[in-house]
Amino acid sequence: MHIAEGFLPPVHAVAWTAVSAPFVIHGVRSLTTTIRTNPESKLLLGAAGAFCFVLSALKIPSVSGSSSHPTGTGLGAVLFRPPVMAALGTITLLFQALLLAHGGLTTLGANVFSLAIVGPWVAYGVYRLVRGLTRALPEHTSLGLAVFFAASLASLGTYSVTSLQLALAFPDAQSGVLGSFVKFGAIFSVTQIPLAIIEGLVTVIIVRLLIKA
Amino acid sequence: MSPGGAPATAPAVLAGRDLAFAYDDADPVFTGLNVAVAAGEVLAVLGPNGGGKTTLLRLLAGSLRPRSGEILLDGAGVPQSRRGIGGLRRRVQLVFQDPDDQLFSASVRQDVSFGPLNQGLDTDTVRERVDWALDALDITGLAGQPTHLLSYGQRKRVVLAGALAMRPSVLILDEPTAGLDPAGVESLLATLEGLRASGTTLVVSTHEVDLAYRWADRALVIDHGVLGVGPVRQVLGDTALLSAARLRPAWGPAVGRALRTSGLLPDDAPDPRTPEEVAALLDSDR
């Protein structure tokens, strides 16, 4: 879920940019270090970035007919680890803003925080956690569960952060930020909760096929 | 030859009436195009790149929606609804030029089962269909292989098996010989000959006039509209027509004419279709 251009007040837009900046700078550093130590990885990372963009543009079925695959960050985090996703995710979001008008330039910082930072870290954390908890189960099941929860909770985490960002910008007249969070959360839950489940299922299929290949 | 697609004598199993299409805001690829495919025939579609061959095939297979006009299946118009298109796809299968566009599963067997599974068949029937299709293409030995380790020619066969497993009435092939070496072309032609013998209707696009000449019943030449349609010998012997469609003339008619002039071939004999036939002609003479 991308916050459109101009939807956040300037102060908020600047603040979220400042919050995201250290993560992105760290991500870019680790990206350039990878390239410097292993020049062969440059084209590979380029292909990975293109893959992230296209994955996020795939249509999947949802309540309103079909919709763009919202994040894809769950898969990205499991495949490339969160710091790299912070960099690749930012580049993807820049292209989404300029090529698809999904999200904006002044809201880039806010969108990077929810989609390229929180999403990947939630996915990575959940993945490690579920893998640890399900060690007793057969490998196939353990991996499936870990990937499913990583992808769908990353998607839900992203959507919660976006709702929070909007709530902070537009607190409810009566009940403040919390009330507003509930309002935004409720409005977007209609599409976002089914999408999170579907994204989990799709990611499980992808990972299972990749392991076979 | 009059544009507009002369109706075939056999009843048309698949037809397009008054088709118009344009990509996005570009100029139309063609307008008012008519085409009819007779049951059991092999129709070759020829023309330059960008002239609309692939577009026409995709319209016939329900993979693109016409801007205007309609697709007819067994004489009845196909509604442009989800259901209508689904029905068309069950009967008409399109195989793309690049096999990688249609291979996406981990193993050959899994890939071939994709279509039948989507048709809602039960697993036993799907298994049967897959075995049959793999056998028809002589690739049973590849069933367990991962698709990305196959050679180009093998991948082409797997894609064809995937389409065949859906038991289509009409099989549409976009440039099936592109990228194959001569041995691969010969083996593909033998397979398609078998399909034709079993009653499958085939629509095949190609650049290779000599190939179409050798192998199709009728030819349709298009370049932003129908330039000519009819029996191959008639259409592909028409040098002016071929040159208008920016195609190279076929050897067969040119050589046939030369040999008849020189008396090596009787006046009413058909043109040779391959260099081997020319050689055989000389050898039988001796």
Next chain:
Amino acid sequence: MSPGGAPATAPAVLAGRDLAFAYDDADPVFTGLNVAVAAGEVLAVLGPNGGGKTTLLRLLAGSLRPRSGEILLDGAGVPQSRRGIGGLRRRVQLVFQDPDDQLFSASVRQDVSFGPLNQGLDTDTVRERVDWALDALDITGLAGQPTHLLSYGQRKRVVLAGALAMRPSVLILDEPTAGLDPAGVESLLATLEGLRASGTTLVVSTHEVDLAYRWADRALVIDHGVLGVGPVRQVLGDTALLSAARLRPAWGPAVGRALRTSGLLPDDAPDPRTPEEVAALLDSDR
């Protein structure tokens, strides 16, 4: 014809001596292969898929290292060091079959400038080279177009311009006509004809015997080793050799033989190269 590559009469600008290669742990593609490319000639490399055509081209261009044997440039062995390979790549350019393997920039102009910049040339010279290469391929009009909006044939030209801008002594093309329509093939051949006239040595792989016959000076037929090498008329007229390499016979020699037998062609006349030549023969007779 003796395998082993008869030495060309002109001095070999590029040669492979006793080349052996295998991918990873697979069986060797070939061993003990010898090949020599004479300065200024057009050498066609023919053979079935999987027979080692692309492997040989990549070895000659320094894109693969031979397991044993060596590459010779102007008669001198190329050391398999970074420096040696770098020197080889300055003189020998390989254009892959799929243009998307070699295009990395969204701007045509910028992409073509990549090779010359890697040669360490100053920006003025690079700009000159880019303009010259775009002009040589007749794509100056595309300079400002983004790569992703070009057609397949146009992208092929851009890659060719990128190789040409490095002013190689030898240009190696892997299946340059694959995926092009007849008009595209003709226009490519005209371009290559211009390059040959300007002294560039060309090595071209192809499946199409008729094309090689029409256009190359010498032919090399390989299938896990050299099956034959020599002037095209001699090699590609050898039906037994072609059949051993799973290639289709060419029309030209078969028709030539038929026409000579029938007296339409004098005994010492060369075989026709195109259907048009056959037609012209008849017309000039009248």
Next chain:
Amino acid sequence: MLAIDAAAYKSPWRDVHPAVKGTLFGGLLLCALALPAWPGAAITAVTALVVAFGPAGVEPRAFARAAWAPLLFILTGSVTLLFSVGAPGDAAAGPALGPVAWDPDGLARAAEIVGRATAALLCQLLFAFTTPLADLLPRLTRIGLPAALVEMVALIYRMLFVTLDTARRIGTGQAGRLGYATRRAWIRSVGSLGAALFIRSYDRAQRMQRGLECRGYTGELTVLVDALPLRPQALLAAAAVPLLVAAATIGSGVWL
């Protein structure tokens, strides 16, 4: 392949220096965000539309098609401002989640947000519709971004079209085999499409490595970027438009 991208290469303003366009549309964007929403956002939006359909020659239908999805987000998002939760009078008592009620100030607030965001969105779209990324990306080093990053961004830009093309072809192939006929099939198809794309991307990177090595690649994707003349007058003219919008807004505030 991507409508906005394709339009940018056909734009009559294509050869205008990106810095000029950045100044014009960036300035207008600032106007949309910083000036009082009424009449600032309205004047900005009208100015952006006049520029778009006038001198910048943007095709209205393509523009509308690109704008509707983010507009939908803006409208949905602002719906929440129309009502408030929590019983009146409870506000001081903290975030009690009471019944939903109409917010008397909600309509005005929502209108302000919608106006501002719409104006800002138009400016962003205008920039995207007139500025091809192939012209913009190589120049990003000028604003201080590290060369390695810019190179990576430009590479991703090229490769995403190759990948997008692959995805479209595979998707069409799947649809032909009824891969999107039911919801179940759909999920299976998207999953296998994603996996296939990943494998292809990896393969593509390796093939490109080989292909570029033949062109002398040793790790740097250096290209020659032709200089575009940056005329100070053009820059001044570009800056004048947002300044005029700001002046008009403030001026009308004084008069009203």
